[in-house]
Amino acid sequence: MTELSVLVVEDDPHMRLGCVQAIQLAGIQVQAVDSAEAAIAALHPGFPGVVVTDMRLPGKDGLELIRWCRTHDADLPVVMITGHGDVGLAVEAMRSGAYDFIPKPFSREALVEVVRRALEKRSLTLEVEKLRRTLASRASLESQLVGVSPQIQRVRALLADIADSPVDVLVHGETGTGKEVVAQALHTHSKRHNAPFVALNCGGMPDNLLDSELFGHEPGAFTGAQKRRIGRIEHADKGTLFLDELETMPMAMQIKLLRVLQERRVQRLGSNEQTEVDVRIVAATKENLLLHAKGGHFRLDLYYRLNIAAIELPPLRERREDIPLLMEHFMLLAASRYARPNPGVTPHQLRLLLSHEWPGNVRELRNVADCLVLGIPCAVVETTAASPAADDAPAPSLPEMVERYERELIVAELDKHKGNVAHSARALRIPKTTLADKVRKYGLAQAPAVEGSLLD
Known part of the structure; x- marks a missing residue:
């Protein structure tokens, strides 16, 4: 946390210097x-410190300053300096929200x-406020990056840690894994959230047009x-710039982008002047940029x-264990978007979803959810091989489905x-220890194949 400080508000130069x-x-x-006017200009909500102010000031007095602080940052402690024997004003200051008062003369x-x-x-x-923001951020992140797998939990934890920092970010993942969702989450949970989030896909754009679009x-x-x-x-000044398919950016433009990252200045085409920018860059790629750099196709610096x-x-x-939760999430969104009922998924459809390879990743899963809600045929969940009796049976709850799949995964790995x-x-x-607990939970500890000594 930033080191706390004290803002002294005193018009008497000798008293001010002494304090x-x-x-x-x-x-x-x-x-x-x-x-008080100068103090108001220096203060802001969340000011990392406290205020010590004299009661009598030119212009706004100390009481008015206290009331301003109560309106704009109710928890900001204000210590009031009062005159000797000025009990009435001290009481009024406390009623107005002063943290404490100290009468003159004082040591x-x-x-x-x-x-x-x-x-x-x-x-x-x-x-406490920082903790509340962190908890709220984590809860919100769970609605943006849905899942219970260790992999997605690590991603959420890292996002929560770096969202508020000014550091630029590189996101790597296959097509459809949610790189722009991550960039938007970083922006949403940062101090830049009220400024623009600007996205640009570097692929499929002529070099001269990309140069103009970017600079x-x-x-x-x-x-x-x-x-x-x-x-x-x-x-994107004061906000976030998302650059997708960074690996397609021409080398000449990579040099200009590197200069922006280092100097935080941008120079428009046809101009000799540079403009300062305060922008966070989140770049995304589906390629191994280090290999591209070593092959001479991307700048190593x-x-x-x-x-x-x-x-x-x-x-x-x-992260197949996330598929049931993601499917439920996307079907609810689709039902709301298309004003259709949510049909849910049958046990057979869930088995098909869990066994599919998902070359299009989360984006492909979302398309399947849209198809199911709209009643459009979808090859991934075609049920021609399904037993009608099985699909007529009451569908298990989502937690039951997740537990079944988790048990199957554990059995397969133990085997x-x-x-x-x-x-x-x-x-x-x-x-x-977590796996040992789950082995006991699913009654696998009694199985002869499990090494019981490792469960202790």
Whole structure:
């Protein structure tokens, strides 16, 4: 967390200097202003510190400043400096929301003591707010990146950790794994969420057009450039720029992009001037950029510059336990979008979904959900080989389906590793203790194939 500080509001230069020196000598950061108006200009919701203000100020007085603080940041502690014997004003200050008051004359020790108490309260308040934001962010992330698999849980945890940082991000995953969804989640859960989210697919666009789209141009920069155009980088200022299929970007443009990342400036085509930009870049690729770089098809310096924060999205076939939840999620969305009832999936259809290889990944699964809701035939879930009696039976609940599939996965891995729980847990990418608990849960501990000594 940012180190907390004290904002002193005092119009008397001698008193202001004395307060600043006392607080500085205590090892606390401090800044000072001479009016309530100047203090208001320096404050913002979530200000990492506390306010110490005199009651009597030119313009707005201390009481007005307290009321302003209560309106804009109700938890911001304000310590009021009052005149000697001015009990009435001290009571009024406390009623208006002051954290505490200190009457003149006061010692340095008394000032530092009340400031330390106020800072402790502010620190606790900010920590609680940060925790609430983190929990809310994680809950929201679960609705954007649906699943219970260890792989998707790791992705969500990494997103929550880096969303609020300014670091640029490289997302790698096969087609349809949700790279743009990840980019949008990073934007939504960052401090940039009120600024633009701008997306650009680098593939399938002529080089000159991509250059203009990305960097913008001035009138006369090329044939047909009749007026100034702001590029996507400038348009995303204060926000997030998502660059998909980065591997297709021409080498000349990679050099210009690297310069933007390093200098945070952009130069339009046909211009000699550079414009400062504050933009976070999230780049996505389905290729191994390191191999491309070693083969001379991608700049190695750009790869290392983007790969500081890298997110690897697993293909759907490697997180099959998420398919029931994802299917339910997409069918609910489709039913709402098309104003149709949600037909759900039969046990046979679920078996087909779980056994499909999903070359199109999550995007393909979403298309299947749309087809089922709309009643359109879909090869993935064709039920011609299904037993009618089986489909007429009451469908198990979603948790039951997930448990059945989980049990089948565990049995298969235990069989493959001849009952060795440690090796099976490694293959399933879960802790050994978690697998041991699940073995007991599903009654597999009694099976002769399971090495019982490993369950202790």
